[in-house]
Amino acid sequence: MRVAGFLLQWIVKALAVVLAITILNFFLLRLAPGDPAMVMAGEAGSADQTFLDQVRHEYGLDKPLPAQLAIYVEKVFTINLGESYRFHRPVAAMLLERLPATLLLTGTAYAFALILGPLLGALAAMRPRSLLDRAISVLSLFFYATPIFWIGLLLILLFSVRLGWLPPFGMHGFIPPDGLLAQALDTLQHLLLPAFTLGLFYIAVYIRLTRASMLETAGLEYVKTARAKGLPEWRVATAHILRTALLPIITFAGLQAGQLVGGALVVETVFAWPGIGRLAFDALFQRDYNLLLGVFLLSSLMVVFFNMLTDVVLRLADPRVGARA
Amino acid sequence: MRGLLRRFAENPAATAGLIMLAAILFAALTASFFFPGDPMAPRGAPLLPPDGRFPFGTDMLGRDVLAGVFHGARVSLLIGFLSAIVSVLIGVVVGAAAGFFDGAVDDVLVRVTEFFQTIPSFIFAILLVAILTPGVTSIIVAIAVVTWPPIARLARTEFMALRSRQFVEAAVLAGVPRLRIISREILPNAVTPLIVMGSLLVATAILTESSLSFLGLGDPNHISWGYMIGSSRTVFRQAWWLSVFPGCAIVLTVLAINLVGEGLNDALNPHLKGRVKFES
Numbered sequence: 001m002r003v004a005g006f007l008l009q010w011i012v013k014a015l016a017v018v019l020a021i022t023i024l025n026f027f028l029l030r031l032a033p034g035d036p037a038m039v040m041a042g043e044a045g046s047a048d049q050t051f052l053d054q055v056r057h058e059y060g061l062d063k064p065l066p067a068q069l070a071i072y073v074e075k076v077f078t079i080n081l082g083e084s085y086r087f088h089r090p091v092a093a094m095l096l097e098r099l100p101a102t103l104l105l106t107g108t109a110y111a112f113a114l115i116l117g118p119l120l121g122a123l124a125a126m127r128p129r130s131l132l133d134r135a136i137s138v139l140s141l142f143f144y145a146t147p148i149f150w151i152g153l154l155l156i157l158l159f160s161v162r163l164g165w166l167p168p169f170g171m172h173g174f175i176p177p178d179g180l181l182a183q184a185l186d187t188l189q190h191l192l193l194p195a196f197t198l199g200l201f202y203i204a205v206y207i208r209l210t211r212a213s214m215l216e217t218a219g220l221e222y223v224k225t226a227r228a229k230g231l232p233e234w235r236v237a238t239a240h241i242l243r244t245a246l247l248p249i250i251t252f253a254g255l256q257a258g259q260l261v262g263g264a265l266v267v268e269t270v271f272a273w274p275g276i277g278r279l280a281f282d283a284l285f286q287r288d289y290n291l292l293l294g295v296f297l298l299s300s301l302m303v304v305f306f307n308m309l310t311d312v313v314l315r316l317a318d319p320r321v322g323a324r325a
Numbered sequence: 326m327r328g329l330l331r332r333f334a335e336n337p338a339a340t341a342g343l344i345m346l347a348a349i350l351f352a353a354l355t356a357s358f359f360f361p362g363d364p365m366a367p368r369g370a371p372l373l374p375p376d377g378r379f380p381f382g383t384d385m386l387g388r389d390v391l392a393g394v395f396h397g398a399r400v401s402l403l404i405g406f407l408s409a410i411v412s413v414l415i416g417v418v419v420g421a422a423a424g425f426f427d428g429a430v431d432d433v434l435v436r437v438t439e440f441f442q443t444i445p446s447f448i449f450a451i452l453l454v455a456i457l458t459p460g461v462t463s464i465i466v467a468i469a470v471v472t473w474p475p476i477a478r479l480a481r482t483e484f485m486a487l488r489s490r491q492f493v494e495a496a497v498l499a500g501v502p503r504l505r506i507i508s509r510e511i512l513p514n515a516v517t518p519l520i521v522m523g524s525l526l527v528a529t530a531i532l533t534e535s536s537l538s539f540l541g542l543g544d545p546n547h548i549s550w551g552y553m554i555g556s557s558r559t560v561f562r563q564a565w566w567l568s569v570f571p572g573c574a575i576v577l578t579v580l581a582i583n584l585v586g587e588g589l590n591d592a593l594n595p596h597l598k599g600r601v602k603f604e605s
Contacts, residue, residue, distance in 0.1 A: 020440050031456050145528070145579035147535045150554060150572040153561055161562050255442070262447025266536055270558075280448065281540065284455055296452055299445040307443070 010308045014301065021300045022076045025293045026069055081297070082290040084283070091294040095276060099298075101171060102275030105268065106260045108191060109198035110253075116199075117206025118242075118249055124207065125214035126237055136207060143204035148263055152197040152270035159193060166193050169272035194271040198263050202256060209252055213245040220244075243317075250317060254310020261299040332592040339588020345581035349574075353398035360392035364548045368392070372564050382566040384557055390566060393548050394574050400549040401578055404464055405531040411469035412530075413523040416476025421507055423477070424484025435481070438474045446471035450533060454542045461544045464537060468530045479522055483515035517593045524586035528579045535575050550575050 056062050063071070075082065081091035124136040143151075160168035167173070171190050176183055217223065218241050226240045227233075265277030272278065276295055283291035333339055356364075367387035368379075375382040381390035423434035450467040457463035487493060488511065496506050537543060538551030550571040557567035 017440065017443055021444070024444075028452060028456055141580060141583065142576065145532075145583055146576050147532055147539070147551070147572070149536060149539050149551075150568065150575065153554070153558070153568050154572070157562065157565060259445055259447070262445045265448065265451070266540070269540065280451070284451065285541070287455070289456070292452060292455070296445075296448055299448050300443060303443050303445055 010304075010311075014304045014308075017300060017304050018076065018297070019073065021297050022073050023069065025076075025296065026072045029289055029293070076297070081294040084288050084291040086283075086286045086288045086291075091291050094279065094291065095294055095298050098274065098276045098279050101273060102261070102264055102268070102277060104187075104191065105194055105198065105273055105275055106257075106264050108195040109202070109264075109267075110257060110260055112195060112199040113202035113206055114253060117203040118210040118246065120203070121207040121210025122214060122237070122242055122245075125211045125218070125241075126233075128215060133211075137211070140204040140207040143200050144208065146201070148197060148201055149266045149270050151200055152194070152267055155193050155197055156270075166190075168193070171274050190273075194267050194273050197270070198260065198267045201263065202260070205256070206249060206253070209249055210245065213248050214241055217241045217245045247314065247317060250310060250313055254307050254313075257303070257306035257310070259303070261302055329592050333588050336588045336591060338584050339591070342581040342584025342588060345577055346585055349398050349578050349581065350402065352395045353402050356392075356395040356399060360389065360395050364388065364392045364396040372560065374564070375566050381570045382564065384553070384564070384567050385560050390553070390570055393553050394550070394570055396548050397550040397553065397571060397574065398578070400461070400544065400547045401531050401534060401575070404461060404468070404534045405527040405578075405582070408465040408468035408472070408530040408534075409523050409526040411465060412472040412526055413476055413519060415469060415473040417480045417512075417519065419473070420477035420480025420482075421484050421512070424481040425488060425503070425507055425511070431481075434477075438477045438481075441471075442474045444471070447533065447536065450537065451540070451542065454537055459537075459542045459544060461547065464534055464542075464544065467537075468533050471533075472526055472529060476519065476522060476526070479518055480515065483518065484511055487511045487514055521586060521590040521593060524589055525583065528582040528586065531575070531579055531582070 079092050081095075083089065084091055084094060087094065120136050120140075124133040127133055156168045159166045167190050169190075171187060172183070173186050173190075177186055214237075223236060223240055226236045231240075261277065264273075264275060265280050267273065268275045268277035269281045276298065280292060280295040282288075283295065365388065367383075368389045369383050369387050371383060371385050371387045373379055373383040373387075379389055379391065381394060383389060384393075419434055419438060423431045423438075450471045453467035453470060454463050457466065484507075493506060493510050496510050501510070534543075534549065535551035535554075538549045539555035541552075541555060543549045543552040543555075553571040554561075554568045557564065561568045
């Protein structure tokens with residue numbers, strides 16, 4: 001029963017977000033200079049009156065504004081995101097095609113950041129002001145201040161151009177190798193640089209957060225009790241401090257997960273990774289608003305999904321959260 | 326105030342940040358003096374590596390990279406500070422209203438804030454700039470629109486805490502108008518954490534602007550660091566200096582602002598020293 005209630009609550013929340021994003025999309029399109037028909041006609045390269053009338057009718061633009069909004073919302077809720085102006089294909093299908101590549105990239109980067117970040121942060125916090133702490137803190141300060149695209153370019157210069165170790169762009173070699181294993185290895189090789197690039201910024205964030213959170217927890221009374229009991233320092237650090245200190249990190253990670261899609265857009269552009277971000281970049285330059293708004297909607301849904309996942313993980317990690325809610 | 330300055334000056338990282346920031350401000354202010362004329366105009370042969378005449382080399386159109394780095398500081402600092410100010414203004418108005426009035430007003434404003442936090446901020450910023458047509462104003466608007474929610478949440482918490490304090494209740498009983506209570510009684514007491522968060526926002530804004538310009542969404546009339554890196558992408562394997570120098574400028578600026586912001590945080594809240602606040 002509680003599970004059902006939880007799911008229901010999140011489904012309602014997801015629907016509310018979709019509705020709100022849809023309405024926002026609707027008004028964003030109207031912010032663009034000229035009415036949407038003019039925008040579309042301009043992009044299609046034919047602005048004669050018959051075409052304009054046709055588009056206006058097709059999109060219900062000859063109806064009053066609330067009616068137009070209703071039509072638009074209905075379309076989105078029946079997963080009809082419209083056609084891309086340029087590719088003349090359904091936007092929903094194009095997004096689905098590209099989704100696996102983006103999930104692979106963001107998933108790898110995310111896992112990478114979530115493992116390395118808290119680990120390095122915890123190491124730094126165990127001996128505050130030591131050489132290791134300073135080194136890790138300086139490193140995280142730098143990566144926190146570095147634009148993702150720039151790291152990507154520098155890594156390409158180093159690992160692809162100078163050393164020739166890793167491929168600089170794409171997801172597969174020009175000639176895909178035979179056999180599943182060889183293909184997986186080929187993709188993995190292509191994945192390493194972009195995933196590392198995307199992960200670095202978040203590693204920096206998690207290092208800083210874990211360190212601060214651990215130092216704060218370390219001053220609490222129950223930690224002193226654990227030490228007074230004569231527990232070895234590593235057990236105090238892992239079982240007592242880290243467990244509590246990880247809670248704000250999980251919360252933050254959930255909030256950030258959805259934002260990874262935005263970072264992925266830049267990284268996919270730099271590494272020509274064939275995902276949704278790359279698609280959004282192309283759409284941007286072809287002024288393909290339908291496609292761009294589709295990306296926007298999908299990535300917002302991903303945020304809602306990751307928020308839900310975080311909520312589940314938090315309930316599992318901290319019984320108090322469930323009890324309070 | 327003197328205690329504040331002393332605490333700030335005793336923090337070597339914050340002092341280093343302030344010096345770096347002063348250097349970048351110097352570059353922005355003297356760009357037209359050292360490099361008069363349009364930084365977008367060619368000055369020498371294309372793709373010259375760094376040497377005595379062009380210490381940072383030239384790009385594929387023969388433009389002086391050093392001149393670009395100097396002039397680019399203007400756009401970065403302008404957009405960074407203005408969008409942070411606009412964002413703090415939006416956040417304070419929303420947060421103050423939510424924190425001061427309970428009930429329906431608070432509920433609605435909290436929902437709106439949560440919604441804006443759900444939107445993937447960078448993609449939203451891209452959409453806004455693309456639809457409003459790229460330019461300094463649209464970039465500032467876009468960054469402010471995607472960054473205000475954490476400020477609003479902070480402002481709301483502060484206002485809720487202060488609202489029930491005795492000096493505010495005294496003002497209410499004395500019949501002081503609400504707007505006056507908000508601006509004269511509560512706001513001055515809530516301003517410290519808002520300043521700290523706003524200063525860190527400047528850094529976020531500069532990073533966002535550089536990504537937007539890198540993608541080609543910068544103001545076409547002004548040179549910026551992100552634009553310099555983005556426009557030289559086709560030749561960056563042959564000419565490392567085209568991406569390395571503007572990139573260093575971005576890192577140094579953002580780093581400097583983060584250091585100053587954290588120094589301010591430590592100096593303003595000595596009891597919270599070393600604690601980094603992540604509000605998201």
